[in-house]
Amino acid sequence: MADFDTPEIREFPVIPTIMEGAMSHSSPFIAGEEFQSDMGFPSAENVGDLIDGWKEKFLELMQDKLSKYRSLQVFMDTCVKCGACTDKCHYFLGTTDPKNMPVARQDLLRKVYRRYFTFAGKYFPKLVGAIDLTEDVIKQMYDYYHQCSECRRCAVFCPFGIDTAEVTMAARDMLAQIGYGQKYSNQIIPKIYKIGNNLGLPQPALADTLEGLEEEVEDDFNVKVRYPLDEKGADILLVTPSADFFAEPHVDGLIGYGKVFHEAGVSWTLSSKASEAANFGLFIGSYEHMREISLRIREAAKELGVKRIVFGECGHAWRVAYNHLNTLAGPWDFLDQNYPIPQHILEFTKDCLDRGILNIDKTENDHMTVTFHDSCNIARASRIGSEPGSQFTTPREVIKAVCNNFEDMAPETIHDATFCCGGGGGLLTDDLMELRVKGALPRMTALKHSIEDKGVTHMAAICAICKSQFTKVLPYYGMTMDQIVSVHQLVSNALILTGQGEEADESEDEAA
Amino acid sequence: MTALSILYVILFYVAMITLVVGVVNKILQYIRVPAPLKIAVTPAPITKTGVVYRFFTEIVLFNSLFRATKWTWIFGWMFHLSLLLAFFRHLRYAVSPDFILWPLINLEVVQSFGKYAGFAMVIGLLGLFGRRIFVDRVRYISSPSDYLMLILLAAIAGSGLMMSFVNHIDIVQLKAFILGLFFFDWQNLPTDITLLIHLTLVLTLMMVFPISKLLHAPGLFFAPTRYQIDNPREQRHLSPWGAELEAKDGRNS
Numbered sequence: 001m002a003d004f005d006t007p008e009i010r011e012f013p014v015i016p017t018i019m020e021g022a023m024s025h026s027s028p029f030i031a032g033e034e035f036q037s038d039m040g041f042p043s044a045e046n047v048g049d050l051i052d053g054w055k056e057k058f059l060e061l062m063q064d065k066l067s068k069y070r071s072l073q074v075f076m077d078t079c080v081k082c083g084a085c086t087d088k089c090h091y092f093l094g095t096t097d098p099k100n101m102p103v104a105r106q107d108l109l110r111k112v113y114r115r116y117f118t119f120a121g122k123y124f125p126k127l128v129g130a131i132d133l134t135e136d137v138i139k140q141m142y143d144y145y146h147q148c149s150e151c152r153r154c155a156v157f158c159p160f161g162i163d164t165a166e167v168t169m170a171a172r173d174m175l176a177q178i179g180y181g182q183k184y185s186n187q188i189i190p191k192i193y194k195i196g197n198n199l200g201l202p203q204p205a206l207a208d209t210l211e212g213l214e215e216e217v218e219d220d221f222n223v224k225v226r227y228p229l230d231e232k233g234a235d236i237l238l239v240t241p242s243a244d245f246f247a248e249p250h251v252d253g254l255i256g257y258g259k260v261f262h263e264a265g266v267s268w269t270l271s272s273k274a275s276e277a278a279n280f281g282l283f284i285g286s287y288e289h290m291r292e293i294s295l296r297i298r299e300a301a302k303e304l305g306v307k308r309i310v311f312g313e314c315g316h317a318w319r320v321a322y323n324h325l326n327t328l329a330g331p332w333d334f335l336d337q338n339y340p341i342p343q344h345i346l347e348f349t350k351d352c353l354d355r356g357i358l359n360i361d362k363t364e365n366d367h368m369t370v371t372f373h374d375s376c377n378i379a380r381a382s383r384i385g386s387e388p389g390s391q392f393t394t395p396r397e398v399i400k401a402v403c404n405n406f407e408d409m410a411p412e413t414i415h416d417a418t419f420c421c422g423g424g425g426g427l428l429t430d431d432l433m434e435l436r437v438k439g440a441l442p443r444m445t446a447l448k449h450s451i452e453d454k455g456v457t458h459m460a461a462i463c464a465i466c467k468s469q470f471t472k473v474l475p476y477y478g479m480t481m482d483q484i485v486s487v488h489q490l491v492s493n494a495l496i497l498t499g500q501g502e503e504a505d506e507s508e509d510e511a512a
Numbered sequence: 513m514t515a516l517s518i519l520y521v522i523l524f525y526v527a528m529i530t531l532v533v534g535v536v537n538k539i540l541q542y543i544r545v546p547a548p549l550k551i552a553v554t555p556a557p558i559t560k561t562g563v564v565y566r567f568f569t570e571i572v573l574f575n576s577l578f579r580a581t582k583w584t585w586i587f588g589w590m591f592h593l594s595l596l597l598a599f600f601r602h603l604r605y606a607v608s609p610d611f612i613l614w615p616l617i618n619l620e621v622v623q624s625f626g627k628y629a630g631f632a633m634v635i636g637l638l639g640l641f642g643r644r645i646f647v648d649r650v651r652y653i654s655s656p657s658d659y660l661m662l663i664l665l666a667a668i669a670g671s672g673l674m675m676s677f678v679n680h681i682d683i684v685q686l687k688a689f690i691l692g693l694f695f696f697d698w699q700n701l702p703t704d705i706t707l708l709i710h711l712t713l714v715l716t717l718m719m720v721f722p723i724s725k726l727l728h729a730p731g732l733f734f735a736p737t738r739y740q741i742d743n744p745r746e747q748r749h750l751s752p753w754g755a756e757l758e759a760k761d762g763r764n765s
Contacts, residue, residue, distance in 0.1 A: 018648050068753060070547040071736050077538070078731030081658050082588065083643065083650035084580035098652045107653065119723045120657070128724075129655030155553045157580035159570065159588075160728055161735035163551065287548060287754070295763055323550040323744045330748050330764065340745050380553055388555035388562075388742060416555060417579075 004434040006476045007094055007441045009448050015087045022097035026435050027143045028427070031181035038190040039289070044179045054178040055133055059116055061174040066117065071166040076113045078160045079103060085154040085164075090419045091147050094438035099144045102154035102164040108141050109171050142180045145171045147435055149425035150283065150316075151376035156416050168425070169285025176284060184429040185280045192293055197242035197276035203230070206272055209245050213255060223497040225262045227254075227270070232304050234269035236261070239277045239297055239321075239342075240312025241464035249486045250467055253313050256488030259495050260349050263358055268310070274300035277317035278464070282324075283426030290320065294329040307336040310343045313486060315375035315463030316424065318344060322382040344384045346394050346462065349491060353401050359496040362404050368458045369405040370490065371450050372396055373443065373470075374418035375463035389415075395462055395487055402494035407454040413446040421461075423469030436469060437476050444477040451479070460487045517689070517701045520711065524693055527718040534722025535730060542734040548751035556742035563739055570738065584643060591636030591665075594629035598672070601626020605687050606694070630673040637666040657724065664713060671710035681707050 036043040042051050051057065066073045085102040087093065092100040099105060107129070114121030114130035121130030131137060150165035172182070191200040201209070210227040217225045228234065238261075244254040261268045274297045281290030301309060309332075311321045321342045326332065332341045340347065352358050372395055378384065384394040392415045400406050413419055422439030450456040461467050461484060470484040557563045569575040574592075578585045603617045616622065641662045644654050675681050682702040692699035701707075720726065733739065750758075758764045 015649075018652055067545055068548065068751075070542060070545040070734060071551060073545045074542055074731050074734045074736075078725070078728040078735070080725045080728050081650070081653050081655070082577070082584055083647065083653065084577050084584060086649035086653065088580070098649065101649060101653065103653050120720075126656070127660075128657045152553060155737055157576055159574055159577040159580075160732050161553060161570075161576070161738035163553065163735075163737045166551065288757070291757070298764070326744055326748045327549060327750055327754065342745070381551070382554060383742065388558060391554065416553075 004437070006437055009441070009445050009477060013093070013442065013445050016093065016096040018098040018101075019096040020098055023091075023095045023100065023147060023435065023438075024097070024140075024143065026147060026432065028146045028429060029183040029431050030142070030179075031176075031183040031186040035183060035186040035190070036176075036179070036181050039176070039181065039186050041176045041181050041186070042179055043181075049179065050135065050138065051179040054138070057178050058133060058138070058174055061177055062113070062117070065170045065174065066113075069166070069170065071163065072170050075106070075160075075162045075166060076110055076117075079106065079110065079162055080160075082159065084157050084159060085162075088154045088157050089148075089164075090151070090153070090422060090442045091149070091435065091439045094422070094441035095147075095435070097147075099140070100147055102158075105144055105148055106162070106164055106167045108137070108144055109167055112137065138175070138178070138180065141171055142175055145175070146182060146427065146432070147439075149376070149420045149422070149427055149439070151420035151424055152380040153376065153417070153420065156380060165425075169282070171285070172283070172426075173285035176286075182284070182426065184431070185284050185426045189280050189284075189289060189293070192276055192280075192296070196271075196273050196296070198278050198280070199242045199245075199276075201242060201245060201275065203272040206245065206270070206275055210270070213251070213258070217255060217259070221497050221500045223262075223499050225258050225497065227258050228268065229270045230272055230304065231267075231269040234267045234304060234306055236266055236268035236308045236310050237274070237297075237301050237304060237306040238268055238270050238310050238312060238345075239274050239317075240270070240345075241277045241314040241317060242275060243464040243468060244312055245275075247464075247468060248471070249482070249484060249489055250313075250464055252489035252492060253486030254488075256486065256490075256492030256495070257312060257345055259492055259497060260345075260352060260358065260488070263495065263498065264348070264352050269304060269306070271300040271304060273303070277311055277314045277321070279317055279320040280426060282316055282320050287328075290324065291328040294320065294325055297325070298329040302334065308339050308343065309335065309341060310345055310348055312345050313462040313464065313488060315377040315465060317464075318384075319377035319381040344394075345488065346384050346398055349488070350385070350394050350398055353398065359498070360402055360494045361496050362402060362494055364494045365403040365490055366405070368403065368485075368490075369407060369454070369456050370399055370403050370458050370460050370485070371407050371409050371447070371454075371456045372399060372414075372487075373409075373421070373447075373459050373461045373466060374414050374416075375461060375466050376418060376420045376424060378462060379416050379418045392416075395460075399460060399487060399490060402490050405455075407450055407456050409446040409450045409456075413442065419443040419446070421463070421466040421469040422473060424463075424465050428465050428469060437473055440469070440473045440477070444473070444479075447479070448477065458483050458485050460485050460490060462487050513698060513700055514703070516703060516708075517698070520689075520701050520708075521693065521698050523712075523715050527715040531718040531721050535727075538722055538727060539730050539734075542731065546751040546753065547736040547740070548754050550740055550742075550744040550749050551736050552740035552742050553737040554742055556740065558742050560741065563741055566738060567733070571732070583639070587636045587639030587643070589636075590632050591640065594633035594636060594669075597622075597625045597629035598633065598669075599626075601629070605683070605690050608691060627676050630669050630676065633669040634666055634673070637662050637669065641666070661724065661726075664717060668710065668713045668717065671706055671713065674706045675704075675710065679704070679706050 155163035419442040
């Protein structure tokens with residue numbers, strides 16, 4: 001790992017002066033032949049080389065993308081270089097590299113678009129900043145399209161709604177198809193196909209883990225709460241990120257979901273086939289892979305005969321589930337139409353809280369003052385509730401219903417202006433540690449200030465990637481890894497189970 | 513007719529055709545290319561009316577730009593509003609007095625606002641030019657064409673102001689020339705150098721419109737991030753090529 005300095009948290013956030021090439025060395029490992037072929041992508045003889053005929057292939061792929069994605073075609077044309085986005089990306093703010101300004105990132109592809117697909121760029125390339133497609137250009141694309149977490153903060157501020165994530169996704173997919181696939185994502189996705197989840201946890205390991213959770217909860221509360229796996233005939237299929245099965249603080253969230261389901265008296269199950277909510281097909285910009293991963297959930301739901309699908313705490317997974325599950329794996333006419341398809345676990349819990357069927361003791365969380373990190377994909381690409389903006393209110397209302405002490409971070413860093421954790425979009429890998437630490441700067445700054453000014457002790461999140469990223473990055477900024485918590489961990493803390501603490505095991509009947 | 517007038521008649525038709533064909537072509541392309549996925553940037557409207565309102569705030573108030581940077585917003589908004597006012601003023605050269613909207617166009621307020629808007633336009637453009645030069649981030653992303661576009665627009669505004677305030681031209685003859693273009697009854701163009709510069713620049717602008725970033729005007733309406741209704745769970749969204757994929761493997765049935 002290259003040496004680097006953690007950026008300094010300042011009293012007031014400043015827009016940095018640009019420093020060209022500051023992150024030109026940051027590049028994730030390129031996928032070798034074994035991972036590329038699993039994904040159906042080609043590879044050159046040596047890792048790091050491009051396939052034969054890469055240039056023609058790339059332009060051909062670009063033509064194809066432009067004719068399939070209105071977003072890409074329109075976004076290539078409409079940018080006026082106004083500069084509104086230039087200070088909005090957390091990676092730019094943390095690294096000062098000008099190629100991490102959203103418009104400059106888009107321009108890596110736009111310059112090539114202009115050269116080969118527009119009149120002005122074909123005949124007056126210098127005038128409009130069009131450039132020839134060379135190996136060096138491809139290399140830069142690979143480096144800088146892997147310094148974008150597809151968080152869409154820039155799109156919020158663009159006067160034309162240009163979304164860099166769309167450009168990043170298109171570019172990554174084209175790169176993968178000329179031999180420049182990213183190792184991290186291309187290594188993970190086949191595990192979903194072969195085993196069912198990103199972490200490669202097979203069915204027996206999952207069953208074992210869940211049994212362990214049941215024992216843990218019973219030991220703690222003397223109530224038998226079930227964590228069922230592959231149970232046919234259950235009403236609800238819970239699809240949750242696989243990190244929930246063992247990582248901290250994720251697993252405390254999973255314990256929380258189970259307790260809420262238990263108290264609500266519903267029957268539910270996890271599926272080993274769909275034991276992963278994450279969908280890295282989004283990150284690599286592949287419709288086909290995103291669909292393939294989504295179809296597992298359809299198959300699992302049919303095989304288990306469930307009536308509803310609920311998603312656990314995961315940001316991009318919820319983006320895909322909320323926006324694309326219907327498109328990619330629908331129609332869902334075989335599920336109960338009285339519930340949202342799919343439903344977010346927070347929608348479920350909020351409903352239970354509203355109906356007053358959960359026995360809550362808020363003082364259980366009195367040792368904390370909690371703030372909430374809006375995950376980028378949830379904030380800017382979904383809803384959690386029926387109204388626009390409910391993705392901000394629902395989590396906060398749930399937290400406030402189970403915690404006495406809640407404080408928001410600075411207004412320009414929350415809701416749809418939230419900063420990415422720095423590890424989203426397929427960048428949660430050790431070979432990008434410098435980028436992840438530096439990209440976390442804006443969020444760390446806001447958190448640090450609310451710790452100092454408002455006495456915040458913990459930050460709650462509803463995304464597996466955010467939780468993992470913060471666990472790793474918080475210590476770099478002088479905070480501790482246990483300051484990041486799951487929202488359902490807070491729910492779990494405050495939720496008093498029926499029969500909790502009683503001697504006999506009367507509660508068993510209710511667990512159906 | 514003078515040779516110069518004939519030249520400008522031809523240039524006008526060429527520019528007009530380039531503009532209309534070019535922009536219509538682009539719009540048809542934007543319509544033809546499907547949006548395979550729901551990608552509205554949320555919070556997004558959940559009804560059509562809501563989308564109209566969203567566009568209203570973007571087009572009339574430049575809402576997102578306002579949130580992004582106040583300086584660019586001030587200069588940009590000032591420029592675009594002035595452009596609109598100047599456009600209304602110019603209608604009097606292209607519309608005959610028996611046209612239904614004539615009383616409106618001929619209102620003192622429309623004409624005066626349009627006249628002084630020229631100054632606001634120049635100030636707005638200078639501001640945008642200044643940002644391009646002095647803000648390191650904006651300088652980094654600017655190409656020669658970005659500066660040239662501002663210079664072109666400023667020169668159009670400047671030459672227009674010259675005719676309004678310094679060097680008046682024969683607007684009766686100009687109007688005859690313009691109406692002549694519409695009715696194919698071609699008339700002579702006043703041979704005033706300021707006017708010729710003004711018209712040449714405007715014709716240039718019309719011709720570069722469909723091959724430049726000026727496409728942001730029609731493109732704005734085709735950003736799926738902004739026009740899509742936020743209802744993916746309620747209504748299934750499927751593109752033609754997405755449907756083909758499904759039909760091929762039948763896995764969605």
